[in-house]
Amino acid sequence: MRAVKLVIEYDGTSYCGWQLQPNGITIQQVIEEALAKMLGQAVRLHSSGRTDAGVHALGMVASFKTAKELPLRAYSDGLNCLLPPDIAIREAAEVPLSFNPRADAIGKHYRYTIYNAKRRSPLMRLTSWHLRGELDVGQMREAASYFVGEHDFAAFRASNCVAKTTVRRLFAVSVAKEGDSVIIDVHGSGFLKNMVRVIAGTLAAVGQGKLDAGAIPGLLAGGDRAASGITAPPQGLCLMEVFYRPFISR
Template sequence: MKMRATVAYDGTDFHGFARQRGLRTVQGVLEEKLSGLTGSRIEVFGSGRTDAGVHAEGQVVHWEQSVGPPPERYPAIFQRILPRDLLVRDVTTVPDTFHARFSAVAKTYCYTIQTATEPDIFTRRYSWHLPVKVSLERMRQGAAYLVGEHDFTSFCAAATPVENKVRTVHRLSVEPRGSYLLITCTGSGFLQNMVRIITGTLVDVGLGKMDADRVPSILEARDRTAAGRTAPPEGLSLWEVYYDAEFHAHA
Protein backbone atom coordinates (compact mmCIF):
# COMPACT_ATOMS: atom_id res chain seq x y z
CA MET A 1 0.00 0.00 0.00
CA LYS A 2 1.40 3.40 -1.00
CA MET A 3 0.66 6.36 1.25
CA ARG A 4 0.82 10.07 0.44
CA ALA A 5 1.07 12.74 3.15
CA THR A 6 1.19 16.52 3.33
CA VAL A 7 3.81 17.64 5.82
CA ALA A 8 4.56 20.99 7.47
CA TYR A 9 7.67 21.81 9.47
CA ASP A 10 9.65 24.58 11.10
CA GLY A 11 13.03 24.02 9.49
CA THR A 12 15.03 26.01 12.05
CA ASP A 13 16.26 23.01 14.02
CA PHE A 14 16.46 20.56 11.11
CA HIS A 15 19.52 20.02 8.92
CA GLY A 16 17.24 20.12 5.89
CA PHE A 17 14.78 17.54 4.60
CA ALA A 18 17.10 14.83 3.30
CA ARG A 19 18.40 12.06 5.53
CA GLN A 20 21.97 12.63 6.80
CA ARG A 21 23.85 10.29 9.09
CA GLY A 22 24.09 11.64 12.63
CA LEU A 23 22.01 14.77 11.88
CA ARG A 24 18.39 15.62 12.62
CA THR A 25 16.44 15.84 9.35
CA VAL A 26 12.76 15.76 8.40
CA GLN A 27 13.12 12.59 6.35
CA GLY A 28 15.10 10.92 9.13
CA VAL A 29 12.50 11.68 11.82
CA LEU A 30 9.60 10.53 9.65
CA GLU A 31 11.35 7.30 8.72
CA GLU A 32 12.20 6.58 12.36
CA LYS A 33 8.61 7.09 13.53
CA LEU A 34 7.03 5.19 10.63
CA SER A 35 9.39 2.26 11.02
CA GLY A 36 8.40 2.07 14.68
CA LEU A 37 4.68 2.22 13.87
CA THR A 38 4.77 -0.44 11.16
CA GLY A 39 7.43 -2.72 12.58
CA SER A 40 9.40 -2.65 9.33
CA ARG A 41 11.97 -0.40 7.69
CA ILE A 42 10.16 2.44 5.93
CA GLU A 43 11.75 4.73 3.34
CA VAL A 44 10.15 8.14 2.86
CA PHE A 45 10.35 10.02 -0.46
CA GLY A 46 9.78 13.79 -0.62
CA SER A 47 8.72 16.08 -3.45
CA GLY A 48 12.11 17.75 -3.11
CA ARG A 49 14.85 18.63 -0.67
CA THR A 50 14.65 21.77 1.42
CA ASP A 51 17.92 23.14 2.82
CA ALA A 52 18.80 23.55 6.48
CA GLY A 53 16.68 26.31 8.03
CA VAL A 54 14.05 26.30 5.25
CA HIS A 55 10.44 25.63 6.25
CA ALA A 56 7.45 23.90 4.66
CA GLU A 57 3.73 24.48 4.80
CA GLY A 58 2.88 21.86 2.17
CA GLN A 59 5.72 19.43 1.55
CA VAL A 60 4.45 16.16 0.04
CA VAL A 61 5.93 12.74 0.84
CA HIS A 62 5.09 9.14 0.11
CA TRP A 63 6.04 5.74 1.48
CA GLU A 64 5.03 2.10 1.04
CA GLN A 65 3.84 -0.17 3.83
CA SER A 66 2.52 -3.70 4.03
CA VAL A 67 1.16 -3.28 7.57
CA GLY A 68 0.36 -0.24 9.63
CA PRO A 69 -2.45 2.14 10.59
CA PRO A 70 -5.08 3.11 8.01
CA PRO A 71 -4.53 6.54 6.44
CA GLU A 72 -7.30 8.32 8.34
CA ARG A 73 -5.69 7.46 11.69
CA TYR A 74 -2.22 8.71 10.84
CA PRO A 75 -2.65 12.48 11.54
CA ALA A 76 -3.85 11.88 15.12
CA ILE A 77 -1.14 9.27 15.75
CA PHE A 78 1.57 11.53 14.34
CA GLN A 79 0.37 14.42 16.48
CA ARG A 80 1.16 12.32 19.56
CA ILE A 81 4.56 11.00 18.50
CA LEU A 82 6.16 13.68 16.32
CA PRO A 83 8.16 16.63 17.68
CA ARG A 84 6.35 19.97 17.85
CA ASP A 85 8.21 21.37 14.83
CA LEU A 86 6.90 18.66 12.47
CA LEU A 87 3.25 18.15 11.52
CA VAL A 88 1.56 15.64 9.22
CA ARG A 89 -1.57 17.35 7.90
CA ASP A 90 -3.23 14.50 6.02
CA VAL A 91 -2.57 10.98 4.73
CA THR A 92 -4.25 9.21 1.81
CA THR A 93 -3.64 6.07 -0.22
CA VAL A 94 -2.41 6.60 -3.79
CA PRO A 95 -1.85 4.39 -6.86
CA ASP A 96 1.46 2.56 -7.25
CA THR A 97 2.33 4.95 -10.11
CA PHE A 98 2.40 7.99 -7.80
CA HIS A 99 5.76 9.44 -6.77
CA ALA A 100 6.01 12.50 -4.53
CA ARG A 101 8.89 13.91 -6.58
CA PHE A 102 8.51 12.61 -10.11
CA SER A 103 4.71 13.03 -10.31
CA ALA A 104 4.87 16.67 -9.24
CA VAL A 105 4.19 19.18 -12.04
CA ALA A 106 4.75 22.45 -10.14
CA LYS A 107 5.59 23.94 -6.75
CA THR A 108 5.04 27.22 -4.97
CA TYR A 109 7.62 28.74 -2.65
CA CYS A 110 7.03 31.82 -0.50
CA TYR A 111 9.76 34.10 0.82
CA THR A 112 8.99 36.55 3.64
CA ILE A 113 10.97 39.75 4.25
CA GLN A 114 10.36 42.03 7.24
CA THR A 115 11.24 45.69 6.61
CA ALA A 116 10.34 47.24 9.98
CA THR A 117 13.13 48.99 11.92
CA GLU A 118 12.94 46.47 14.76
CA PRO A 119 12.70 42.73 14.11
CA ASP A 120 9.52 41.01 15.24
CA ILE A 121 10.64 38.56 17.90
CA PHE A 122 7.75 36.25 17.02
CA THR A 123 8.51 35.99 13.29
CA ARG A 124 12.31 36.13 13.32
CA ARG A 125 12.54 32.38 12.62
CA TYR A 126 10.36 32.74 9.51
CA SER A 127 11.47 35.98 7.86
CA TRP A 128 14.51 37.91 6.69
CA HIS A 129 14.78 41.12 8.70
CA LEU A 130 15.84 43.81 6.23
CA PRO A 131 15.19 47.23 7.83
CA VAL A 132 15.61 49.29 4.65
CA LYS A 133 13.30 50.85 2.10
CA VAL A 134 13.05 48.93 -1.16
CA SER A 135 11.21 49.87 -4.34
CA LEU A 136 8.29 47.52 -5.02
CA GLU A 137 8.02 48.86 -8.55
CA ARG A 138 11.65 48.04 -9.39
CA MET A 139 11.40 44.60 -7.77
CA ARG A 140 8.30 43.82 -9.83
CA GLN A 141 9.99 45.00 -13.00
CA GLY A 142 12.92 42.68 -12.30
CA ALA A 143 10.58 39.78 -11.44
CA ALA A 144 8.73 40.10 -14.76
CA TYR A 145 11.90 39.17 -16.67
CA LEU A 146 12.15 35.86 -14.76
CA VAL A 147 8.68 34.59 -15.67
CA GLY A 148 8.73 31.98 -18.43
CA GLU A 149 11.14 29.23 -19.47
CA HIS A 150 14.79 30.12 -18.91
CA ASP A 151 18.17 28.59 -18.12
CA PHE A 152 18.53 29.50 -14.43
CA THR A 153 22.24 28.67 -14.08
CA SER A 154 22.87 32.20 -12.78
CA PHE A 155 20.18 31.68 -10.15
CA CYS A 156 21.35 28.47 -8.52
CA ALA A 157 24.22 27.38 -6.33
CA ALA A 158 27.41 27.01 -8.36
CA ALA A 159 27.84 23.44 -7.12
CA THR A 160 24.32 22.32 -8.14
CA PRO A 161 24.81 18.74 -9.46
CA VAL A 162 22.22 19.04 -12.26
CA GLU A 163 23.13 19.38 -15.93
CA ASN A 164 19.84 20.74 -17.28
CA LYS A 165 19.12 24.01 -15.50
CA VAL A 166 16.18 25.05 -17.67
CA ARG A 167 13.07 25.66 -15.58
CA THR A 168 9.74 27.42 -16.10
CA VAL A 169 8.54 30.10 -13.69
CA HIS A 170 4.77 30.34 -14.06
CA ARG A 171 4.17 33.18 -11.61
CA LEU A 172 6.44 35.47 -9.56
CA SER A 173 4.86 38.17 -7.42
CA VAL A 174 6.08 40.72 -4.87
CA GLU A 175 3.33 41.85 -2.49
CA PRO A 176 3.36 44.05 0.64
CA ARG A 177 1.77 42.71 3.84
CA GLY A 178 2.01 45.49 6.40
CA SER A 179 5.69 45.69 7.36
CA TYR A 180 6.41 42.53 5.37
CA LEU A 181 7.09 41.73 1.73
CA LEU A 182 5.96 38.35 0.41
CA ILE A 183 7.69 37.00 -2.69
CA THR A 184 5.71 34.10 -4.14
CA CYS A 185 7.16 31.94 -6.89
CA THR A 186 5.38 29.10 -8.69
CA GLY A 187 7.41 27.03 -11.12
CA SER A 188 7.83 23.68 -12.82
CA GLY A 189 10.75 22.89 -10.52
CA PHE A 190 13.52 24.60 -8.63
CA LEU A 191 17.29 24.33 -8.48
CA GLN A 192 19.37 24.51 -5.31
CA ASN A 193 19.03 27.98 -3.72
CA MET A 194 17.09 29.21 -6.76
CA VAL A 195 14.31 31.06 -4.90
CA ARG A 196 16.79 32.48 -2.37
CA ILE A 197 19.01 33.84 -5.18
CA ILE A 198 15.99 35.23 -7.04
CA THR A 199 14.94 36.93 -3.80
CA GLY A 200 18.41 38.32 -3.09
CA THR A 201 18.68 39.63 -6.66
CA LEU A 202 15.25 41.29 -6.53
CA VAL A 203 16.19 42.91 -3.22
CA ASP A 204 19.36 44.29 -4.82
CA VAL A 205 17.19 45.65 -7.64
CA GLY A 206 14.77 47.15 -5.12
CA LEU A 207 17.65 48.85 -3.31
CA GLY A 208 18.95 50.34 -6.55
CA LYS A 209 22.15 48.29 -6.46
CA MET A 210 21.35 47.00 -9.94
CA ASP A 211 18.87 47.99 -12.65
CA ALA A 212 15.80 45.85 -13.27
CA ASP A 213 16.60 45.64 -16.97
CA ARG A 214 19.87 43.93 -16.11
CA VAL A 215 18.02 40.73 -15.23
CA PRO A 216 17.89 39.38 -18.85
CA SER A 217 21.68 39.71 -19.14
CA ILE A 218 22.07 37.90 -15.80
CA LEU A 219 20.04 34.99 -17.22
CA GLU A 220 22.09 35.00 -20.42
CA ALA A 221 25.39 34.97 -18.49
CA ARG A 222 24.68 31.49 -17.02
CA ASP A 223 27.08 32.43 -14.23
CA ARG A 224 26.20 32.49 -10.53
CA THR A 225 28.47 35.50 -9.94
CA ALA A 226 26.33 37.60 -12.30
CA ALA A 227 23.27 37.49 -10.00
CA GLY A 228 22.72 39.08 -6.61
CA ARG A 229 23.12 37.78 -3.09
CA THR A 230 21.61 34.57 -1.68
CA ALA A 231 18.84 35.45 0.77
CA PRO A 232 19.08 33.65 4.15
CA PRO A 233 17.14 30.39 4.57
CA GLU A 234 14.80 31.40 7.40
CA GLY A 235 12.49 33.46 5.17
CA LEU A 236 11.77 30.61 2.74
CA SER A 237 8.93 28.11 2.87
CA LEU A 238 7.80 25.39 0.46
CA TRP A 239 4.14 26.36 0.28
CA GLU A 240 2.45 23.87 -2.04
CA VAL A 241 3.21 21.01 -4.43
CA TYR A 242 0.88 20.40 -7.38
CA TYR A 243 0.00 17.18 -9.18
CA ASP A 244 -1.68 17.47 -12.61
CA ALA A 245 -5.36 18.26 -11.95
CA GLU A 246 -4.48 20.15 -8.75
CA PHE A 247 -2.19 22.52 -10.65
CA HIS A 248 -4.62 23.11 -13.50
CA ALA A 249 -7.32 23.95 -10.98
CA HIS A 250 -5.07 26.70 -9.56
CA ALA A 251 -3.88 28.00 -12.95
Protein backbone atom coordinates in the same frame (compact mmCIF):
# COMPACT_ATOMS: atom_id res chain seq x y z
CA MET B 1 0.67 -3.45 -0.22
CA ARG B 2 -0.55 0.14 -0.24
CA ALA B 3 1.03 3.53 -0.89
CA VAL B 4 0.33 6.48 1.39
CA LYS B 5 0.93 10.11 0.48
CA LEU B 6 1.68 12.59 3.27
CA VAL B 7 1.46 16.39 3.14
CA ILE B 8 3.87 17.68 5.76
CA GLU B 9 4.29 21.01 7.50
CA TYR B 10 7.44 21.82 9.41
CA ASP B 11 9.57 24.52 10.94
CA GLY B 12 13.05 23.74 9.65
CA THR B 13 14.94 25.85 12.19
CA SER B 14 16.31 22.97 14.26
CA TYR B 15 17.07 20.58 11.39
CA CYS B 16 19.79 19.97 8.82
CA GLY B 17 17.23 20.06 6.04
CA TRP B 18 14.83 17.41 4.76
CA GLN B 19 17.08 14.66 3.42
CA LEU B 20 18.80 12.01 5.53
CA GLN B 21 22.45 12.78 6.22
CA PRO B 22 25.12 11.45 8.59
CA ASN B 23 26.08 14.71 10.29
CA GLY B 24 22.78 15.92 11.76
CA ILE B 25 19.12 15.31 12.40
CA THR B 26 16.74 15.86 9.49
CA ILE B 27 12.99 16.06 8.91
CA GLN B 28 12.98 12.81 6.93
CA GLN B 29 14.79 10.98 9.74
CA VAL B 30 12.33 12.13 12.42
CA ILE B 31 9.25 11.12 10.41
CA GLU B 32 10.73 7.77 9.38
CA GLU B 33 11.51 6.99 13.02
CA ALA B 34 7.95 7.88 14.03
CA LEU B 35 6.54 5.68 11.26
CA ALA B 36 8.78 2.80 12.36
CA LYS B 37 7.37 3.06 15.88
CA MET B 38 3.82 3.04 14.55
CA LEU B 39 4.27 0.23 12.03
CA GLY B 40 6.81 -1.89 13.87
CA GLN B 41 9.12 -1.89 10.84
CA ALA B 42 11.49 0.42 9.00
CA VAL B 43 9.92 2.66 6.37
CA ARG B 44 11.60 4.72 3.65
CA LEU B 45 9.98 8.03 2.72
CA HIS B 46 10.27 9.30 -0.84
CA SER B 47 9.75 13.05 -1.15
CA SER B 48 8.88 15.60 -3.81
CA GLY B 49 12.28 17.20 -3.27
CA ARG B 50 14.47 18.47 -0.50
CA THR B 51 14.78 21.63 1.57
CA ASP B 52 18.00 23.02 3.05
CA ALA B 53 18.79 23.55 6.72
CA GLY B 54 16.55 26.25 8.20
CA VAL B 55 14.02 26.21 5.35
CA HIS B 56 10.37 25.60 6.20
CA ALA B 57 7.45 23.85 4.52
CA LEU B 58 3.70 24.12 4.59
CA GLY B 59 3.16 21.48 1.92
CA MET B 60 6.09 19.08 1.51
CA VAL B 61 4.85 15.85 -0.10
CA ALA B 62 6.29 12.42 0.66
CA SER B 63 5.04 8.86 0.28
CA PHE B 64 5.83 5.37 1.51
CA LYS B 65 4.65 1.81 0.96
CA THR B 66 3.40 -0.54 3.66
CA ALA B 67 1.53 -3.81 3.99
CA LYS B 68 -0.19 -2.59 7.15
CA GLU B 69 -3.90 -1.86 6.77
CA LEU B 70 -4.19 0.97 9.27
CA PRO B 71 -6.87 3.65 8.78
CA LEU B 72 -5.57 6.80 7.10
CA ARG B 73 -6.15 8.84 10.24
CA ALA B 74 -3.37 6.80 11.86
CA TYR B 75 -0.93 8.48 9.46
CA SER B 76 -2.19 11.96 10.31
CA ASP B 77 -3.67 12.20 13.81
CA GLY B 78 -1.86 9.13 15.12
CA LEU B 79 1.52 9.97 13.61
CA ASN B 80 1.28 13.55 14.86
CA CYS B 81 1.22 12.20 18.42
CA LEU B 82 4.67 10.73 17.79
CA LEU B 83 6.18 13.79 16.12
CA PRO B 84 7.78 16.83 17.77
CA PRO B 85 5.89 20.15 17.86
CA ASP B 86 7.80 21.56 14.86
CA ILE B 87 6.72 18.78 12.45
CA ALA B 88 3.13 17.81 11.60
CA ILE B 89 1.25 15.73 9.04
CA ARG B 90 -1.45 17.89 7.49
CA GLU B 91 -2.98 15.25 5.24
CA ALA B 92 -2.70 11.53 4.53
CA ALA B 93 -4.20 9.87 1.47
CA GLU B 94 -3.93 6.53 -0.28
CA VAL B 95 -2.42 6.81 -3.75
CA PRO B 96 -1.61 4.36 -6.56
CA LEU B 97 1.45 2.19 -5.95
CA SER B 98 3.03 3.83 -8.97
CA PHE B 99 2.88 7.31 -7.37
CA ASN B 100 6.27 9.07 -7.38
CA PRO B 101 6.25 12.34 -5.37
CA ARG B 102 9.16 13.80 -7.32
CA ALA B 103 8.59 12.55 -10.87
CA ASP B 104 4.81 13.06 -10.79
CA ALA B 105 4.98 16.65 -9.54
CA ILE B 106 3.96 19.19 -12.19
CA GLY B 107 4.78 22.31 -10.21
CA LYS B 108 5.76 23.86 -6.89
CA HIS B 109 4.98 27.08 -5.08
CA TYR B 110 7.67 28.66 -2.91
CA ARG B 111 7.28 31.79 -0.80
CA TYR B 112 10.10 34.01 0.41
CA THR B 113 9.39 36.54 3.17
CA ILE B 114 11.41 39.69 3.81
CA TYR B 115 10.73 41.61 7.02
CA ASN B 116 11.25 45.22 5.95
CA ALA B 117 11.27 47.39 9.06
CA LYS B 118 13.70 49.56 11.01
CA ARG B 119 13.78 47.30 14.03
CA ARG B 120 14.13 43.54 14.23
CA SER B 121 11.17 41.38 15.19
CA PRO B 122 11.68 38.48 17.61
CA LEU B 123 8.52 36.84 16.26
CA MET B 124 9.68 37.09 12.64
CA ARG B 125 13.34 36.18 13.11
CA LEU B 126 12.96 32.48 12.25
CA THR B 127 10.60 32.92 9.29
CA SER B 128 11.92 35.96 7.43
CA TRP B 129 14.97 37.90 6.30
CA HIS B 130 15.25 41.24 8.08
CA LEU B 131 16.20 44.15 5.81
CA ARG B 132 16.05 47.64 7.33
CA GLY B 133 16.04 50.12 4.45
CA GLU B 134 12.71 50.59 2.69
CA LEU B 135 12.48 48.44 -0.41
CA ASP B 136 11.13 49.73 -3.73
CA VAL B 137 8.44 47.11 -4.26
CA GLY B 138 7.44 48.57 -7.63
CA GLN B 139 10.93 48.01 -9.01
CA MET B 140 10.99 44.52 -7.48
CA ARG B 141 7.72 43.69 -9.28
CA GLU B 142 9.15 44.86 -12.59
CA ALA B 143 12.27 42.76 -12.06
CA ALA B 144 10.18 39.73 -11.05
CA SER B 145 8.28 39.81 -14.34
CA TYR B 146 11.46 39.02 -16.29
CA PHE B 147 11.85 35.67 -14.54
CA VAL B 148 8.53 34.33 -15.87
CA GLY B 149 8.86 31.82 -18.70
CA GLU B 150 11.49 29.29 -19.69
CA HIS B 151 15.04 30.49 -19.08
CA ASP B 152 18.52 29.26 -18.32
CA PHE B 153 18.88 29.93 -14.57
CA ALA B 154 22.61 29.18 -14.36
CA ALA B 155 23.16 32.58 -12.72
CA PHE B 156 20.58 31.74 -10.04
CA ARG B 157 21.78 28.51 -8.48
CA ALA B 158 24.21 27.29 -5.83
CA SER B 159 27.81 26.78 -6.87
CA ASN B 160 27.55 23.09 -5.94
CA CYS B 161 24.33 22.48 -7.86
CA VAL B 162 24.72 19.27 -9.88
CA ALA B 163 21.62 19.54 -12.08
CA LYS B 164 22.22 18.23 -15.61
CA THR B 165 20.42 21.20 -17.15
CA THR B 166 19.91 24.70 -15.77
CA VAL B 167 16.86 25.48 -17.90
CA ARG B 168 13.67 25.83 -15.87
CA ARG B 169 10.17 27.23 -16.43
CA LEU B 170 8.56 29.66 -13.99
CA PHE B 171 4.81 30.18 -14.29
CA ALA B 172 4.55 33.25 -12.06
CA VAL B 173 6.72 35.43 -9.83
CA SER B 174 4.96 38.04 -7.72
CA VAL B 175 5.99 40.60 -5.11
CA ALA B 176 3.49 41.94 -2.57
CA LYS B 177 3.74 44.31 0.40
CA GLU B 178 1.82 43.13 3.46
CA GLY B 179 2.39 45.41 6.43
CA ASP B 180 6.11 45.30 7.18
CA SER B 181 6.59 42.17 5.08
CA VAL B 182 7.53 41.88 1.42
CA ILE B 183 6.26 38.56 0.10
CA ILE B 184 7.84 36.94 -2.97
CA ASP B 185 5.80 34.06 -4.44
CA VAL B 186 7.41 31.86 -7.07
CA HIS B 187 5.51 29.17 -9.03
CA GLY B 188 7.43 26.88 -11.35
CA SER B 189 7.70 23.42 -12.84
CA GLY B 190 11.05 22.78 -11.17
CA PHE B 191 13.90 24.51 -9.37
CA LEU B 192 17.68 24.40 -9.10
CA LYS B 193 19.47 24.27 -5.76
CA ASN B 194 19.04 27.63 -3.96
CA MET B 195 17.30 29.07 -7.03
CA VAL B 196 14.45 30.77 -5.16
CA ARG B 197 16.83 32.14 -2.53
CA VAL B 198 19.09 33.64 -5.21
CA ILE B 199 16.06 35.13 -6.98
CA ALA B 200 14.96 36.62 -3.63
CA GLY B 201 18.45 38.02 -3.02
CA THR B 202 18.49 39.54 -6.50
CA LEU B 203 15.03 41.08 -6.10
CA ALA B 204 16.12 42.51 -2.75
CA ALA B 205 19.12 44.13 -4.47
CA VAL B 206 16.73 45.71 -6.96
CA GLY B 207 14.51 46.93 -4.13
CA GLN B 208 17.56 48.48 -2.44
CA GLY B 209 18.60 50.27 -5.63
CA LYS B 210 21.79 48.22 -5.97
CA LEU B 211 20.64 46.64 -9.23
CA ASP B 212 18.40 47.88 -12.05
CA ALA B 213 15.18 45.95 -12.65
CA GLY B 214 16.05 45.89 -16.35
CA ALA B 215 19.28 44.02 -15.65
CA ILE B 216 17.48 40.70 -15.09
CA PRO B 217 17.31 39.61 -18.77
CA GLY B 218 21.05 40.18 -19.07
CA LEU B 219 21.73 38.13 -15.94
CA LEU B 220 19.63 35.28 -17.32
CA ALA B 221 21.40 35.44 -20.67
CA GLY B 222 24.88 35.77 -19.17
CA GLY B 223 24.71 32.85 -16.76
CA ASP B 224 27.20 34.46 -14.37
CA ARG B 225 26.35 33.61 -10.76
CA ALA B 226 28.69 36.31 -9.47
CA ALA B 227 26.66 39.00 -11.25
CA SER B 228 23.32 38.19 -9.60
CA GLY B 229 22.26 38.86 -6.02
CA ILE B 230 23.30 37.09 -2.85
CA THR B 231 21.70 33.86 -1.70
CA ALA B 232 19.01 35.06 0.69
CA PRO B 233 19.06 33.44 4.16
CA PRO B 234 17.23 30.10 4.47
CA GLN B 235 14.77 31.05 7.20
CA GLY B 236 12.75 33.29 4.86
CA LEU B 237 11.93 30.43 2.49
CA CYS B 238 8.90 28.16 2.71
CA LEU B 239 7.70 25.41 0.36
CA MET B 240 4.00 26.21 0.18
CA GLU B 241 2.58 23.52 -2.10
CA VAL B 242 3.47 20.79 -4.58
CA PHE B 243 1.07 20.28 -7.48
CA TYR B 244 -0.01 17.00 -9.13
CA ARG B 245 -2.45 15.99 -11.80
CA PRO B 246 -5.64 14.44 -10.41
CA PHE B 247 -5.70 10.67 -9.96
CA ILE B 248 -8.23 8.25 -8.57
CA SER B 249 -7.33 6.57 -5.31
CA ARG B 250 -8.50 3.02 -4.89
